[in-house]
Amino acid sequence: MGASAALRLRWLLAVLAIIVVLTGGWPLVSTTVANLRPLVAGTTVTIGPSAVSSGRITVGPGWSVLSSSTNPHQSYLFGRGAVRLSVRYVRLTRTGDRRGLWRALRQMLRLGYPGLTPGRPRPIVVADGNRGLIGQLSGRGRSGKAAVVAAPAAPFAIEMIMVGPSSSNALQLAVGLPVLRSLRFPAAAR
């Protein structure tokens, strides 16, 4: 290596080929496999790093999971038509964190959904009786709902953000509300 210009050019081309294959090839091959996995109505999924520290939600008919944007230890991304529902596990480190969950959710919206702003939060009661906050989202031709519920006996919360185009909002978002309300914390029930 390095002895002549021709040899140098061959190695240079080899390096460029590796870079192109890895950065362009894998994403291209990935697109040939379906990303949407349809879920049977009533499917329950668990979000969290362990059985003790996790939440469960149950989806209704017509929902799919977007595989490449889902990591069951941290977050799920579901789709139904043009509606996207993100369910995220949030690790809490301090007791005061619970009070700041809605304020932090605003930051998460700015990071992940620029242009969407949350309305005034209202209380929400989920399937196992735990209480959290829910609010309307709107902005840039999109609308939706965001909810956050802290686990009763463990330092974590589940954050849910459902977004769709404003035009088809009412009906499509309505079918997402039962999914948000289906949240349970299995460890708390034991």
Added chain:
Amino acid sequence: MTEAASITLARITAGIVCAFGATVLAWEFLRYMTVLPGDAAVAIAVELPLLVIGGWAARRLRPVHPPPLIWSAAAIIWGAAAAAGCALLANEGLGGLWARSAGPAFAATWSASLSAPLNEELLKVCGVVMVVLAAPQVIRGPLDGMIVGALTGLGFQAAENVTYGLNAVALHGALDPASAILSSAGYRIEVTGLGSHWAMTAVAGAGVGYVVRRGRSGLPPALACLLAAMAMHALFDAPYVPVLAKVGVNLATVAVFYLVLRHEYMARAHGFLAGQVAAGTLSSSQAADLVSRFCRRRSVQQATSGTKRAAVRAGQQQALEELDIAAA
């Protein structure tokens, strides 16, 4: 094409790939930089001591003399920009493929250990190859390749730590971004840092040095080094293995390999110098002084004028050049 033109082309290409990688990283984390600029600055700032101290230590590990500062910096920049940026795209692609084909649960557990060793080790070792192509005098053998590889891995490690820090903000729901970033950085520098990318790429980089020194016959040991680096990486990302075991195995692997290469290099260097002394080219004290950074510096300082100091430095450079050619 002339030799000089091909070197210039290699340098320009390396610059373009680094700019591309930096753009990918900036685009991916643009929202953090605009929404949480102070916290993003903290994520970057906490990695600077790692780069400075780690870079200094890696260069000190090269016996006799360190690699040139500019090419040490170039290796770090390749790791932090070109390799890290390209790895982001490659890992998203291959990770997505695992998730789509084998399911999100499988991917959550295995995607990192099945994707990163292949993508990241290849992209990082490309940086060592680029240094050979852009500056042929910097890497003459496996020990040089190991040092440049460690620097490339260190740059990658720092950039990856920044991305993990910013991702930790989301994992903690943006409740306390600075705390999430500092906690992530602390873990990745203090706990896993000693067995991370710098160690893996040091091993892979030594392989590039074998090809430089031996030509085609250096390809089998180079491949073995690359596979060893990938195995170290797979272990590092593997689920179910205790963190301290991962770090310990990787650190021990690179340390033993380094000691072997250093011993071989010093044996060849002493052999070369003994020959120079026997031929009367160097005195025995000059030969002893040449392999010591401190003694070379003292010789320069003892020269009585600026002209003499420059002459001593030039003589040392010439002798070190010959030593490197013989010993690397």
